[in-house]
Amino acid sequence: MLIFYALLLFMIIAALIAVETKNLLGAVICVGAIGFGGALMFLFLRAPDIAITQIVVEVLSLIILIRATIARHVTPVSGDREFVGAVVSVAIVLTLFVAGVKVLDALPPFGDPIFVRTPGAASQTYLEQGLRQTGAANIVSSVILDYRAYDTLGEATVLFTSILGAAAILRGKSRKLVKESDA
Template structure:
C-alpha cells in the first residue's frame, strides 16, 4: 500500500520534470521513467497483462519521440511561456482537482470494487469440469477482450489501421516533389527549411 503512494508521488515528480526541463531529450527520458513506474504500479495493482503491454508501448513511444527530437534539439529556441496564462491554467486546474475530489468521494472506496458486470465474467469463466457455457479461457482479461467485447477490439484494430495510414500519408515523400518545386520558385517564403 505504501509502495503505491511512493510510486505515484515519483510519477508526479517525473511528470513535472518532463514538462519543465529545458532539454527536450531529457524530457523524453523523464517521460520514459514515468511510464516505467506506471508499469510497476500496474503490476502491484494485479494487472500483469496491462503492465506488459504498457512496458512495450512506452518503449515504442520513447523511441518514436527520440526519433523526432534527436536531430532537431539544437534548433529549438528558448521557450517563452506565458506567465499570466500559466497562472490562470494553474488556478483552473486547482479548482478542477478540488471539484473532482468531491466527485471521487461518491465512488466506491479504493480497494473495494463493486464488480457488477465483472462478476458475470468471473462466474462464466473457465470451468475445470469442461461444462458448457464458459469461455474456456483461463485469463479473464483475454476472454473479455477476445470474446465478450470482440467488437471493441475490432474497433481498436480499425483505429490502429487508420493511424498507420495517417502516418504514412503524412510522412511519405513520393507525392511531395511538385510541392517542393512550387516552393522553390517562390524563394520569399521560409528559405532553407528543407
C-alpha cells in the first residue's frame, strides 16, 4: 500500500517540475518520468499488460516529444499568460479540485472495486466465463480480442487515422505552394 503513495508522490513531484521548469527538454524528460512511474504503478496494481504497453508507448512518445524540442533554437517563452487570467485560471482549477475531491467520497474505498458489489457485472462474467468461452488464460486479452474486439478494431482505426493526419501535416510543401513561392 505504501508503494502506491510513494509512486504517486513521485509522479506528482515530476509533474510539478515538468509544469514549472523553463527548460523544455527537462520538462519532456520529467513527463517521461511520470510515464515510467505510471508503468511501475500499473505493475504493482496487478496490471502487467498495461505496464508493458505503457513502457512501449512511453518510449515512442518520448522520441516524438524530443524530436519536437531538440535541435531547435527554442526562444525561451518567458512567463505565463496575463496575470489576471492566470490568477482566474488557478482559482478555477482549485475550485474544481475541491469540488471533485468531495465527489470522490461517494466512491467505494480503495481496494474494494465496484464490480464486486454489482450483481451480474460484466467484469464478473468475464472472470468466470472468459477461460471457457474464449480459451485465453489472460482475461484482459480475452476481453480486448474477443468480447470487445470491435473496440480494438476502432482503436486501430483511430491510431492509423491519426498517423495519417500527422504524415499529412508534416509532409513538405505541396507543388502548388512551391510554385507560388517561386513566382
